[in-house]
Amino acid sequence: MKILHHPARNDIMLSTVLHALSDPIRLQIVSQIHKHGEQACKNFEVSIAKSTLSQHARTLREAGVTRTRAVGTQRLLSLRSEDLNERFPGLLDAVLRSCEQENLDPASL
Amino acid sequence: MKILHHPARNDIMLSTVLHALSDPIRLQIVSQIHKHGEQACKNFEVSIAKSTLSQHARTLREAGVTRTRAVGTQRLLSLRSEDLNERFPGLLDAVLRSCEQENLDPASL
DNA sequence: TCTATAGTTCGGTAATTAACGAACAATTGA
DNA sequence: TCAATTGTTCGTTAATTACCGAACTATAGA
Numbered sequence A, B: 001m002k003i004l005h006h007p008a009r010n011d012i013m014l015s016t017v018l019h020a021l022s023d024p025i026r027l028q029i030v031s032q033i034h035k036h037g038e039q040a041c042k043n044f045e046v047s048i049a050k051s052t053l054s055q056h057a058r059t060l061r062e063a064g065v066t067r068t069r070a071v072g073t074q075r076l077l078s079l080r081s082e083d084l085n086e087r088f089p090g091l092l093d094a095v096l097r098s099c100e101q102e103n104l105d106p107a108s109l
Numbered sequence C: 001t002c003t004a005t006a007g008t009t010c011g012g013t014a015a016t017t018a019a020c021g022a023a024c025a026a027t028t029g030a
Numbered sequence D: 001t002c003a004a005t006t007g008t009t010c011g012t013t014a015a016t017t018a019c020c021g022a023a024c025t026a027t028a029g030a
Helices: A014-021 A024-036 A050-063 A081-087 A091-102 B014-021 B024-036 B050-063 B081-087 B091-102
Strands: A066-071 A074-079 B066-071 B074-079
Touching (some): A014 B014, A014 B024, A014 B091, A024 A050, A024 B014, A081 A091, A091 B091, B014 B024, B014 B050, B024 B050, B024 B091, B050 B066
Antiparallel strands (some): A066 A074, B066 B074
C-alpha cells in the first residue's frame, strides 16, 4: 500500500499548520478527533463528498496536524498533540478551546 | 476620509483569524507589531510592493486581528489583543510565541 | 472468488488569493 | 499653493484551492 507521508516534528511549519486549521471543515475534523479520539474518515460528520474529505485529511496530515495509520481499509486519524505541543506550545489547545467556545456562542449576543 | 471597517468582537471568526495568520508575510507583520508596538505600514520590514502590503493590512484588519487608526497620512496598526483574548483565550499568545520559537529554530536540528 | 466497504487519485471547474504597477486620495510641510 | 509622503484602489495575471464525480486500489468477509 501507499506510504503516507508525515513531516518530521521539526519540519512542521507554523504558517502551514495555521493554514490547515483555517478551513472550517478541517477545523470540524480536528475538533471531532479531539472530542472522540482517533477516528476513521467515515465517522466524520461533514457534508462533503468523500473525495473532498480525503483531500482535507491529506492537508491536515501533510501540515503535521494529524497522524494517519492504516487499519484494514480504514485510515485512522489522530492529532499529533505531542509533536505540536513540543514545537508550538499551547497552540493546539488554544485552537481547540477557541473552537469549542465559538460553537457555543449564539448566547453571546 | 474613508471609514476603516473593523469587525465587532463577537463577529470575529476563528477560521478567519487563522486564515489571516496563516500567511508568512502577515505573520511577520503581526510579530513586528507585537515586538515594537503600534506601527505604521511604512515601518514594516517586508519585501513586497506597498499595494500588496496595504492588502495584507486590510486582511488583518477585517479578520479582527489588528486595529487601524489614521494619524496624518499614516495608518497605525496595533493588535486587538484584548478582543482576541476575550474571544479566543490564549490563541494570540500561542501564535506569537510559536512565531518567535520558529524564528530561532535552525539550532534544533 | 465475488462483493461490499473505505479511501485515494484524477480531471475538470469555479472561486479565491497574492502579487504587481499605475493611478488616485489625503495630509503635511515648505 | 506645490511637492513629498503615506497609503488605498483598480485592473491584471498567475497560482492555489475547494469542490465534485468517476475510476481506481486495497482489504475484509461471505
